Amino acid sequence: MDADVIIIGAGLAGLVASAELARAGKSVIIVEQENAANLGGQAFWSFGGIFLVDSPMQRRLGVKDSLDLAWQDWQGSAGWDRLDGPHPEDEWAQKWGRAYVEFAAGEKRSWLQQQGVKFTPVVGWAERGSLTAGGHGNSVPRFHVPWGTGTGISEPFADRARAADAVDLRFRHRVDGLLVSDGAVTGVRGAILTPDDAPRGVSSSREVVGEFELSTQAVVIASGGIGGDHELVRRWWPERLGTPPRTMVTGVPAHVDGRMLDIAADQGVRLVNRDRMWHYTEGLQNWHPVWPGHGIRILPGPSSMWLDARGRRLPAPGLPGYDTLGTLKLLRTTPDLVDHDYSWFVLDQTIIKKEFALSGSEQNPDITNRDLALLLRTRLGRAAPGPVEDFKREGADFVVADTLTELVRGMNALTGDELLDEDAIRRQIEARDREVVNPYSKDAQTIGIQNSRRFRGDRLFRTVPAHAILDPRHGPLIAVRLWIVTRKTLGGIQTDLDGRALDESGMPIPGLYATGEAAGFGGGGAHGYNALEGTFLGGCLFTGRTVGRVLAGVV
Numbered sequence: 161m162d163a164d165v166i167i168i169g170a171g172l173a174g175l176v177a178s179a180e181l182a183r184a185g186k187s188v189i190i191v192e193q194e195n196a197a198n199l200g201g202q203a204f205w206s207f208g209g210i211f212l213v214d215s216p217m218q219r220r221l222g223v224k225d226s227l228d229l230a231w232q233d234w235q236g237s238a239g240w241d242r243l244d245g246p247h248p249e250d251e252w253a254q255k256w257g258r259a260y261v262e263f264a265a266g267e268k269r270s271w272l273q274q275q276g277v278k279f280t281p282v283v284g285w286a287e288r289g290s291l292t293a294g295g296h297g298n299s300v301p302r303f304h305v306p307w308g309t310g311t312g313i314s315e316p317f318a319d320r321a322r323a324a325d326a327v328d329l330r331f332r333h334r335v336d337g338l339l340v341s342d343g344a345v346t347g348v349r350g351a352i353l354t355p356d357d358a359p360r361g362v363s364s365s366r367e368v369v370g371e372f373e374l375s376t377q378a379v380v381i382a383s384g385g386i387g388g389d390h391e392l393v394r395r396w397w398p399e400r401l402g403t404p405p406r407t408m409v410t411g412v413p414a415h416v417d418g419r420m421l422d423i424a425a426d427q428g429v430r431l432v433n434r435d436r437m438w439h440y441t442e443g444l445q446n447w448h449p450v451w452p453g454h455g456i457r458i459l460p461g462p463s464s465m466w467l468d469a470r471g472r473r474l475p476a477p478g479l480p481g482y483d484t485l486g487t488l489k490l491l492r493t494t495p496d497l498v499d500h501d502y503s504w505f506v507l508d509q510t511i512i513k514k515e516f517a518l519s520g521s522e523q524n525p526d527i528t529n530r531d532l533a534l535l536l537r538t539r540l541g542r543a544a545p546g547p548v549e550d551f552k553r554e555g556a557d558f559v560v561a562d563t564l565t566e567l568v569r570g571m572n573a574l575t576g577d578e579l580l581d582e583d584a585i586r587r588q589i590e591a592r593d594r595e596v597v598n599p600y601s602k603d604a605q606t607i608g609i610q611n612s613r614r615f616r617g618d619r620l621f622r623t624v625p626a627h628a629i630l631d632p633r634h635g636p637l638i639a640v641r642l643w644i645v646t647r648k649t650l651g652g653i654q655t656d657l658d659g660r661a662l663d664e665s666g667m668p669i670p671g672l673y674a675t676g677e678a679a680g681f682g683g684g685g686a687h688g689y690n691a692l693e694g695t696f697l698g699g700c701l702f703t704g705r706t707v708g709r710v711l712a713g714v715v
Contacts, residue, residue, distance in 0.1 A: 161375050161376060161377065162189060162347070162374045162375050162376060163187045163188055163189040163328065163374070163376050164181070164186040164187045164188065164376065164377055164378070164711075164715045165177075165181055165186060165187075165188050165189075165376060165377065165378045165379070165380060165711055165715055166188075166189045166190075166191065166347065166348055166374055166376040166378075166379050166380070167188060167189070167190045167191070167379075167380045167382055168191055168335050168348065168379065168380065168381050168382060168383050168420060169190075169191075169192060169201070169381070169382035169383040169384060169420075169676075169678070170190050170192035170194075170198070170199050170200070170201060170321070170329065170331075171200065171201025171202060171203060171382060171383075171384055171676060171677075171700070172200065172201060172202075172203035172313065172314050172317065172676065172697060172700040172701065172704065173382040173675040173676025173677070173678075173700035173701075173703055173704040174190055174201075174380065174382030174675070174676070174704065175190075175199075175200065175314070175317035175318055175320070175321050175704070176317055176675075176700065176701055176704030176705050176708060177380055177382065177675055177704040177705070177707045177708035177711070178190055178317075178320075178321055178324070178327050178708065179275075179317055179320045179321070179324075179708065180704075180705055180707075180708025180709050180711075180712055181326070181708050181711060181712055182320065182321075182324040182326040182327050183712075184712035184713075185326065186326065186711070186712055186715055187326050187328070188324075188326060188327045188328065189327075189328045189330055189374060189376070190321065190327065190328070190329050190330065191330045191333040191334075191335055191348065191350070191374070192329070192330065192331050192332075192333065193332065193333065193334040193335075193353060193415060194331065194332070194364060194415050195331050195332060195355075195356055195357065195358065195364065196329070196331050197357075197358070197359060197360040198360050198361070198413075198415070199318045199321065199322070199329070200311075200314035200315065200317075200318045201314070201384065202384065202412050202413070202416060203310050203313055203314035203697055203700065204310050204311055204314045204315075204318075204360065204521060205310055205361065205412075205413075205520055205521055205522070206309065206310035206313075206519070206520065206521065206696075206697060207305070207309050207310060207459065207517075207519045207520060207521070207524065208305060208306045208308065208309040208310040208311070208312055208313050208521070208527075208697065209284065209286065209303045209304065209305055209693060209694040209697070210268075210272070210279075210303075210304045210305075210306060210313070210694050210697060210698055211264050211302050211303065211304070211692060211693065211694035211695045211698050212264055212265075212268060212269050212302060212304045212694075213225050213226070213227060213230040213261065213264045213265035213302060214226055214227070214265055215269055215283075215304060216269075217279060217281055217282075217283050217304060218283055218300070218301065218302070220281070221281075221283055221301070221615070221616045221617045222615075222616055223283065223300050223301055223615070224300070225300050225302065226265075227261065227262065227265040229299055229300070230261050230264065230265060230302070231258065231261050232293075232294065232299075233289075233297065233298055233299050233692060234257055234261050234692060235257075236289075236292075236294045236295045236296055236297070237287075237289070237295075237296040237297065237687070237688065237689070237690040237691070237692055238253075238254075238257055238686075238687060238688025238689060238690065239296075239688050239689045239690070240253060240254045240257075240685075240688045242432075242433070246666070247430075247664075247665065247666035249432035249433050249654070249684065249685070250432075250433070250685060250688070251683075252654055252655060252656055252657070252662075252682075252683030252684065253432075253433065253654075253680065253682070253683035253684055253685035253686050253688065254683070254688075255657055255683060256655075256657065256681070256682030256683035256686040256703075257682070257683075257686045257687070257688065259657065259682070259702075260681075260682060260686055260695070260698065260699060260702050263698075263702050264698065268698070268701075268702075269304075271705075272313075272701070275316050275317070276316040277306055277312060277313060277316060278306060278307045278308075278312065279304050279305065279306050279307065280305045280306065280307055280527060280535075282304075282305045282617060282621060283301045283302070283303060283304055283305075283617050284301060284303035284304075284305065284459075284617070284618075284622065285298065285300070285301035285302075285303065285481075285612065285615060285617075285618060285622075286298065286301075286302075286303040286459070286481065286692075286693035286694065287481070287482070287483070287484060287690075287691065287692055287693040288462075288479075288481055288482045288483075288608070289477065289482060289483055290477045290482075290483050290486055291476055291477055291482070291604065296483060296486070296690045297482065297483065297692070298692050298693070301615060301617060301618070302692070302694060303693055303694045304694065305527060307527065307530045308521075308527070308528055308530060309520075309521040309524050309527050309528045310520075310521045310697070311521050311528060312528075312530075313697050313701075330372075332352060332353040332354070332355060332356065333350060333351075333352060333353075333372060334350050334351045334352075334353055335348045335349070335350040335383075335420060335423070336349060336350040336351055336423065337349050337350065337423060337427065338379060338423075338424070338427050338672070339373065339375065340427070343669075343670060344669075344670035344671040345378070345379050345669060345670065345671035345672040346375055346376065346377075346671060347373060347374050347375040347376050347379065348373070348374055348376075348379055349371070349372065349373045349374075350371070350372055351368040351370070351371055351372075352368065352369055352370035352371065352372055353365065353366060353367065353368060353369065354367040354368075354369045359450075360450075361413045361450040361451050362413075362450060362451060363413075363414045363415075363451060363452060364415070376671075377671065377715040378671050378672070378673060378711055378714075378715055379671060379672055379673070380659075380673045380674065380675055380707055380711070381420060381424060381653060381661065381672070381673070381674040381675070381678050381679075382674070382675045382676050382678060382704070383419075383420035383421070383678050384416050384418075384420075384649075384676065384677045384678060385412075385416060385418060385421075385648060385649025385652070385677040385678065386416070386417070386418030386421070386437075386649050387410070387411060387412040387416050387439075387646040387647050387648060387649065388410060388412050388413055388414045388415060388416035388417050388418075388451075388646070389416075389417045389418055390408055390410070390453075390646065392417075392418050393408070393437065393439070393646050396434045396435050396437065397435075397437075398435040398436070398437075400489070401485065401488055401489050401492050401493070402489065402491075402492030402493035402498060403492055403498050404492075405492070405501040405643075405644050406501055407501045407502075407643065408439070408443070408453075408455075408501070408643060408644045408645065408646055409443045409444070409445055409446075409453050409454070409455025409643045409644070409645045409646070410451065410452065410453040410454060410455050410645070410646050411439075411440065411443065411455050411456075411457060411519075411645040411646050411647040412451075412646065412647065413450070413451045414451050414452055418649070420678065421649075421652065421653070421678060424653060424661070424674075428663050428664065428669070429653055429661050429662075429663065429669065429672065429674075430653070430654045430661075430662050430663055430664050430666070430684075431651065431652060431653055431654070431684070432651055432652070432654045432680070432684040432685060433650065433651030433652070433680060433684055433685035434649075434651045434652075435651065436649075436650035436651045436680075436685055436687075436688070436689055437648065437649055437650055437651075438484065438485070438647055438648035438649075438650055438687075438690075438691050438696075439484075439488065439644050439645060439646050439647055439648075440457045440484060440644070440645045440647055441484065441487045441488050441491060441503065441642060441644055442457055442458040442459075442460060442480075442505075442642050442645075443455040443456070443457055443458075443642060443643040443644055443645025444456045444457075444458065444518075444551060444555055444557050444640070444642070444643070444645075445555065445556045445557055445643065447550070447551060447554040447555045447556065448550075448554075450522075455643065455645035455646075456518050456519060456520055456523060456551075456645075457518070457519040457520075457645050457647075458505075458516055458517070458518060458519075458640070458642070459481075459516075459517040459518065459519050460480035460481050460505070460515060460516065460517075461480065461481065461511070461514065461515025461516070461612070461618070461622045461623050461624070462479065462480055462481055462515070462605065462608045462609050462612050462623060463480070463507065463511045463515055463605075463609055463623065463624055463626070464480050464505040464506065464507040464511055464515065464640075465505070465506045465507065465588070465589060465592060465605075465629060466478060466479065466480055466487075466503065466504070466505060467503065467504040467505075467506060467585070467588075468490075468491065468494070468497055468500075468503050468504075469497055469500035469502055469503060469504070469575075469579060470496065470497070470500075470579050470580070471504075471579065471580040471581060471584055471585050471588075472584075472588075473588045473592070474487065474490060474503070475490070476604040476605070478490045478491075479604065479605050479608060480505070482608070484690070484691075485689065485690055488644065491503055491644075500577075500579075501643065501644065502575070502641050502642055502643055503641075503642045504571065504639055504640065504641060504642065505638075505639065505640040505642060506567070506585070506589065506629065506637070506638070506639050507629065507637075507638050507639075507640070508629050508631075508634040508635055508636070508637055508638060509544075509634060509635055509636055509638065510624050510627065510634035511624055511629075511634075511638075512544050512548060512552065512638055513543055513544035513548075514544075514621070514622065514623070514624050515622060515623065515624060516544060516545075516548045517545075517548075517622075518547055518548060518551065522547075523547045524545075524547070525546070525547070526538050526545070552638065557574075557640055557641040557642070557643070558638065558639070558640055558641075559571050559574055559638070559639040559640075559641075560636050560637070560638050561636060561637050561639075562632075562635060562636050562637070563637070564582060564585070564586055564589070564630065564637060565582055567637045567638075567639055568580050568581075568582040568585055569582075570639070571639050571641075574641060575641070586630075589629055589630055590630065592605070592606070592629070593628035593629060593630055593631075596609070596626035596627060596628060597628075606626060609623060609626050610626065613625065613626075648677065648691070648696055649677055649680070650680055650681070650685055650687050650688075650689070650691070651680045651684055651685050652674070652677065652678050652679050652680035652681075652684050652685070653674035653678055653679045653680070653684060654666075654679075654680075654683060654684035655673070655674050655675075655679045655682065655683055655684065655703075656668060656683075657683075657706075658673075658706070658707075658710045659673045659674060659675055659679070659703060659706050659707035659710060660672070660673055661673060661674045661679075673707050673710075673711065674707075675700070675703040675704050675706075675707045676699065676700040676703055676704060677696070677699075677700065679703055681695070681696065681699030681700070681703060682699060682702065682703050686699060687699075
């Protein structure tokens with residue numbers, strides 16, 4: 161036997177599981193198809209947001225939260241509806257969802273602090289939802305930002321793996337199959353890829369230079385999802401979200417290829433909810449890309465005006481920062497929009513300098529580098545943060561102009577389709593601007609801006625006072641072309657509450673476990689249809705910890 165446990169994938173979920181196993185004195189081999197520079201996987205690149213419930217940071221900002229409210233929001237967002245039959249797809253997903261919310265309302269913060277994770281005082285209000293109390297969305301701000309962004313979450317666990325004598329990191333080892341004996345998984349086999357010193361995130365060679373087999377007592381699949389493979393995304397794209405776009409940008413490195421999911425399914429592992437996925441509608445082409453088609457997501461405040469490709473204001477809940485998949489559905493099921501793969505934000509300099517954040521560790525040097533002075537200077541200063549200004553200046557999707565006439569002309573020139581009518585856009589912006597002069601309104605977006613300003617955190621860092629976009633004092637005007645950016649797989653390997661992978665009859669497969677995105681963040685779909693944000697890294701942490709602790713007790 162080569163190790164007590166073999167983990168497939170060196171992302172966050174696999175690293176957390178390995179930390180628990182090493183702490184218990186168990187030997188671990190982590191096999192990873194990429195090189196050592198990619199230790200930590202997607203988490204390294206992320207903004208790092210963490211979903212916490214009733215935290216001290218929330219309370220300091222006047223937010224009243226509770227387990228009951230969070231569970232109400234989670235259920236309303238998940239919408240689990242596959243609960244019939246002898247082996248329902250959502251049976252274990254629902255149980256994992258409840259367990260995760262209890263974790264987020266309980267020991268999650270203190271446990272992370274014990275691991276070396278530190279949080280900024282910033283709590284964001286992400287995914288505000290569908291505008292109903294029992295429906296999708298966060299009723300209160302719960303998006304906690306760590307110092308270091310994604311690196312602040314992933315690196316403490318990566319450092320443990322690098323330092324642990326019990327953890328053997330086998331890079332450039334691609335798993336092509338599971339070894340099975342008498343119905344139990346006993347190891348893995350695969351290809352050794354040629355050495356490649358490509359920087360983190362850059363596509364690497366797939367040239368095979370050898371083969372390997374490794375034996376073990378248990379295998380953990382922690383290989384991630386399908387977001388780097390557009391053809392797989394289109395293959396599993398659900399009819400309820402209309403037609404998949406012909407053009408998308410990619411929010412994860414190319415090695416997030418989903419291949420291990422199909423390998424597992426071919427060997428009898430049950431995959432569920434594969435049509436559930438999470439892609440953002442506020443994607444930009446990265447002007448300084450790392451991987452092919454590299455896309456960056458805007459984390460928008462509530463004030464930008466959102467127009468479809470034909471220049472019509474999106475109806476609620478198609479508001480910035482509210483309902484990710486609701487907006488995606490609007491854009492992909494409206495008949496005269498399906499031939500157009502983009503939409504638009506229209507805003508001004510006052511809005512962009514405070515309300516535009518870009519997702520990703522590399523786009524937030526102040527928080528990533530733990531620089532409080534830079535944080536205060538960039539987030540509270542007169543200009544937009546440097547990375548935002550870089551995109552405004554260099555990005556292919558930005559139009560900047562002093563007048564609306566020039567702005568619309570530039571937008572039409574950018575797309576080359578002359579779909580936008582200046583008079584129609586002017587009427588809509590003027591109608592919106594008339595609504596913001598009072599402290600009350602019938603306009604859903606204006607009400608949302610006022611609601612956001614009542615939250616101390618948003619008032620300080622994320623939401624400008626309501627004002628007329630066409631007021632030249634707030635100029636210049638800015639238009640941003642938005643693409644769909646691929647990101648997360650919400651379905652996956654069905655697991656029980658111990659993380660054991662199940663077969664098609666709903667029975668645990670001896671020796672096989674799954675964690676993180678490969679397991680749909682728990683049970684094959686702990687989020688259901690919708691995520692509440694700050695829950696993807698959290699799902700990797702929780703499932704990795706659970707599987708690691710379970711295996712520490714049985715191997």
